[in-house]
Structures are given as structure tokens and as C-alpha cells.
Amino acid sequence: MQQAQQEQIPEQVYRNRYKIMAVVLPSILMAVLDGTVTNIALPTITAYFNVDVALSQWVITSYLLTITSLLLVFGKISERTGKIPLFIAGFAIFTASSLACGLAPNLPVLIGCRILQAVGGAMVFSISGAILFQAFPAKERGRAMGYIGSTVAVGGILGPVLGGFLVSTLGWQYIFLINVPIGAVVLLASLAYLRMPEMKYEKAGFDWAGTGALIAAMASLVLCLGQLSDTAALTLPIVALAAVFVVSLAAFVVIESRAKSPLLDLEVFRIKNFTLPCLSMLLFFIGSFTVIVVGPFYFEGVMGFTPAQVGMFFLINPVIMVIGAPISGWLYDKHHSKYYSTAGMLIITVAMFTYAYAAYITSIPAIIAGMVLLGIGGALFQSPNNTELMSALPRQKIGIASSVSSTVRNLSFTLGASFGVLLLTAQFSLAGYHGQVLEADHSLLIPVIAVTIAVGGVICLLSAIASLLRNV
The missing domain is CATH 1.20.1250.20 (MFS general substrate transporter like domains)
Known part of the structure; x- marks a missing residue:
């Protein structure tokens, strides 16, 4: 049996709830924005590096694929590390990799930095809802979840608008560089205000097999959908990716149902x-x-x-x-x-x-x-x-x-x-x-x-x- 530390939320945490919210919501907004803001910049990035769009689109696909695959993984890891340390580490990675994206000298480096940025984004996004949920007393949690919903909605729709403005006025690099000063401020605020007792499962194992099956399932699904939306026809690569998704998902369900410490408790x-x-x-x-x-x-x-x-x-x-x-x-x-x-x-x-x-x-x-x-x-x-x-x-x-x-x-x-x-x-x-x-x-x-x-x-x-x- 896993023994969890007893959690008691002191009144001080509730008194700081709006400061905690002021840290968490910008991090959610930045993670969502960076999933959509690059769409408008893709033609400019393609021309800048003088590459084919089939290569440049990986600037978008790599981020989307990575963050989707790792959200559950970092949710599980947070049981061992605690949510606050994971959040701070993830936001530091996200901010540093945003700087690297803006300074990338070529497309392969940019794609690699986007993957790292998505890792940081997954660390933040996976547990930000839980942090905000616990920072508010029970009678105010509906309002807290409302703030998350509005932030996600704004990020999803504002991305192309903000991306178009930055690309046309400052250059594509600034869709990433704008994260740096904002990220630095939020990171300092998180070190000052993100403090609360947490449950930790010190002896929790890690489900490597389940993680591998989940990443394979999510990656094949994202790639399959991307190709299907481009062609609207059942080509051999699309069928192959769909088969990988079905097999990987079935394997994930079997593994999780038998694992002693599953990645996801079904x-x-x-x-x-x-x-x-x-x-x-x-x-x-x-x-x-x-x-x-x-x-x-x-x-x-x-x-x-x-x-x-x-x-x-x-x-x-x-x-x-x-x-x-x-x-x-x-x-x-x-x-x-x-x-x-x-x-x-x-x-x-x-x-x-x-x-x-x-x-x-x-x-x-x-x-x-x-x-x-x-x-x-x-x-x-x-x-x-x-x-x-x-x-x-x-x-x-x-x-x-x-x-x-x-x-x-x-x-x-x-x-x-x-x-x-x-x-x-x-x-x-x-x-x-x-x-x-x-x-x-x-x-x-x-x-x-x-x-x-x-x-x-x-x-x-x-x-x-x-x-x-x-x-x-």
C-alpha cells in the first residue's frame, strides 16, 4: 500500500488564493497560446528557413504531440514530487525553451526547442487545475474552475490574433520571445507564493510500460488526424497510424488493468x-x-x-x-x-x-x-x-x-x-x-x-x- 502524507490546507493558503491564481492562470494561458499562436507564423517560418512546409509544420505538430502525450505522465509524477515543485520546474523549462525557440538558428533546433517547450508546458498544464482547486475553499471552487475555463477559451481563440500581430510587427521570433519577460515575472511570483502542503506517495512506482503505450497511442492519433484532415482520404500511412493507435490503446488498457502502480487508475x-x-x-x-x-x-x-x-x-x-x-x-x-x-x-x-x-x-x-x-x-x-x-x-x-x-x-x-x-x-x-x-x-x-x-x-x-x- 502507498502511504500518503496527511494533507491539511491551512488558512494562510486560502488567504493567498488570489496570488496563487495570479501565478497559475498566466501559466495556463501561455501553454495554450503556444499551441495555437504558431499557426499564423508557419508561412513566415517556412520562408525564413527556406524549407518545405512538410518540414516546417513539425514546429506545430511536435509541440502538440509532446504535450498531449505527457499530460497524464506528469500528473502521475506529481504524486511523488509534489505539484508545486513540478509546476515551478516546468515553468522554468517552458520559459528557457521559449528563449531558445526565439534564438533558434535553424529549423531542427527550433523543432527540438519546441519539444522541450512542450515538456515544460505539460508539467505546468497537467497539475495547474489541481493547484488552483486546492488553493480555494470548497465554497469558491466553482469560481476558480470558471477562471480556468475562461483562460483556456481566451488562449485558444486569441492565439491566431496575437500571432498575426507579432509576426507582422516584430517578426516570428517574438511569438516565443514574448514569453521570456512574462515567464520570468511569473516564475519569481511562483517561488514567492506557491506554497501549500501536499500529499506525496514516496514509494509510488512508475509505470514505464503504460507510459510507452500511452505515448504511442497519443502520437499515432495526433499524426493520423493531421494527415487525415490534409487529404480526407484513407491512404496507407493513415491506415497504418490508425492501426498503431488501436493496438497501443488496447495495450495501454491491458497494462493499466494489471499494473500495481498504474499510470492511470482505470x-x-x-x-x-x-x-x-x-x-x-x-x-x-x-x-x-x-x-x-x-x-x-x-x-x-x-x-x-x-x-x-x-x-x-x-x-x-x-x-x-x-x-x-x-x-x-x-x-x-x-x-x-x-x-x-x-x-x-x-x-x-x-x-x-x-x-x-x-x-x-x-x-x-x-x-x-x-x-x-x-x-x-x-x-x-x-x-x-x-x-x-x-x-x-x-x-x-x-x-x-x-x-x-x-x-x-x-x-x-x-x-x-x-x-x-x-x-x-x-x-x-x-x-x-x-x-x-x-x-x-x-x-x-x-x-x-x-x-x-x-x-x-x-x-x-x-x-x-x-x-x-x-x-x-
Whole structure:
């Protein structure tokens, strides 16, 4: 048996909760931003190093693959090291590797530094939710989870906007170099304020076999989805990667069910109040990401907006999330209604279908109404859902809850983006069109985008059903 140190959260930790939050939230934002901010800089990086895009895209893929594969691993490691030391070490690695990325003399060095940056990001992201959850008293945890939800939403959507501004004004290097001064300040603050007693499992073993199987499964899935979204056809490499994913995932389940000290205790998925919020979160991000993927094509190709104007449109949702998610968390803390997250997902579903119809009839006011509803629904859903997910497991498993939540959230970004692109390209292929999206005739482009968003709405409806099932 593993003997855990007894945890008692002193009043001093609660008094410092907002200082702790001021350290944790910027770290989450930076980790999310660096997963999306490079998309807009990729053409510039490709030209700068004079390489093929097939090589330069590894600047994005390497980060995404590494951070997705290691979130659960570092969640497990935190049981031995403690969450605070792991967080500080991870943030130091993330900041130092950001400097190295900005100074990289060639593409291989840049890719290597991106992998190291993702390692630091995984160390931070895997346990940041658990740190914030424990820093707040039980009656305020819904609000704390609301702050995390709004931060992730802002990072996911603000990345391309910030990336475009930095690349056009200062150069691609500054999408990484901007992390350095911010990281230095946050790192100093973390050394000063991140202090709390923790449970540690001094004799906990490490599941190397399970770790290997998990990394193989996550890597093959990310690569498979990336290739599938590019071609929308079942090529031999895609089939091979899918086979590796299935075999690796099956091996992971077998290994974890037999391991004495598993990387992931599969028994947690027998707990309905943990599994269904995870499923609901996964479906929410997959469905809602169709808007993020196809929206820019619609605004530029149909409405004739500039990229800057598109970026301003996509700020509507995160602004509402920043304001609404903490309010939603406060309401949940006050009333603890088990139907808040379900109501939020139903609003999101209505928003998605409103958005799809508005796109079909080319009504900007109706599109704005859909975006506003999407922000309100997201704010109402995420705070209660995250709180219930984190509260479903015993306190000694809080690290597992945090790392699983981070993995699901990060993986759903990838699944959502790939699914949106796949829907788009598949519809064009069925229509016999193989040109550039922005060059497609409006009679084709408009219904294709509307159908893609509507399918996202169906997925959000499934998320609402999963949320409702948790309460019956």
C-alpha cells in the first residue's frame, strides 16, 4: 500500500488564493497560446528557413504531440514530487525553451526547442487545475474552475490574433520571445507564493510500460488526424497510424488493468460523475471547434473581411467567457444546481444551429447572436462541469482528475480542429471541387460551411445529453 502524507490546507493558503491564481492562470494561458499562436507564423517560418512546409509544420505538430502525450505522465509524477515543485520546474523549462525557440538558428533546433517547450508546458498544464482547486475553499471552487475555463477559451481563440500581430510587427521570433519577460515575472511570483502542503506517495512506482503505450497511442492519433484532415482520404500511412493507435490503446488498457502502480487508475472511469463530465467536455470542444476552423473561411471568402476584421469578430466569444465564466462559477458555488452545465450545453447547441442558419442566409446580425449565445453557453457550462469533474474523485486522486481533464481538453482541441477540416474537405470532394477553399463559388462554399457548423451543433447536443445523464 502507498502511504500518503496527511494533507491539511491551512488558512494562510486560502488567504493567498488570489496570488496563487495570479501565478497559475498566466501559466495556463501561455501553454495554450503556444499551441495555437504558431499557426499564423508557419508561412513566415517556412520562408525564413527556406524549407518545405512538410518540414516546417513539425514546429506545430511536435509541440502538440509532446504535450498531449505527457499530460497524464506528469500528473502521475506529481504524486511523488509534489505539484508545486513540478509546476515551478516546468515553468522554468517552458520559459528557457521559449528563449531558445526565439534564438533558434535553424529549423531542427527550433523543432527540438519546441519539444522541450512542450515538456515544460505539460508539467505546468497537467497539475495547474489541481493547484488552483486546492488553493480555494470548497465554497469558491466553482469560481476558480470558471477562471480556468475562461483562460483556456481566451488562449485558444486569441492565439491566431496575437500571432498575426507579432509576426507582422516584430517578426516570428517574438511569438516565443514574448514569453521570456512574462515567464520570468511569473516564475519569481511562483517561488514567492506557491506554497501549500501536499500529499506525496514516496514509494509510488512508475509505470514505464503504460507510459510507452500511452505515448504511442497519443502520437499515432495526433499524426493520423493531421494527415487525415490534409487529404480526407484513407491512404496507407493513415491506415497504418490508425492501426498503431488501436493496438497501443488496447495495450495501454491491458497494462493499466494489471499494473500495481498504474499510470492511470482505470477504476476512476467507473465513477459516473467523473466520466460523463469528461465525455461532455470532449464533445463540447469537438463540436464548438468547427466554428473556429471554418469561421475564418466564411468571413474572408463570403463576407470579404480582412484577417484583422476576422480576428476582431472572434474576440466576441473570449470576452464573454472572461466575464461570464467566473460569474457562472460564483452562481454554482452559491446554489450548486446540478443542471447548470446541462443548461449551458443546450444554449451552446442552440447557438451552433443559429450560427449555421445565419451562415446559410448570410446574416451578420444573426451570426453575432450565435456567437454571443455560444459565449454565454460556454461560460455557463465550463465552470460547473470542471468543478464537478474535479470534485468527483477523492482528494488523494486530485492530480489524476487534473491531468485527465487537461488531456481531454488538449486532445479535444486536436480532434475538433481535425474534424472540422475533414468535414470541410470531404464535402468539397463529394461536390467534385478540389481547389482552394477561398476560391470556391459562394453557391458551394456557403452550404458547406453551414453544414459543417450544423454537424458541430449535433455533437454539442450529444454533449448536452451526456451532461443530463450525469444528473439522472
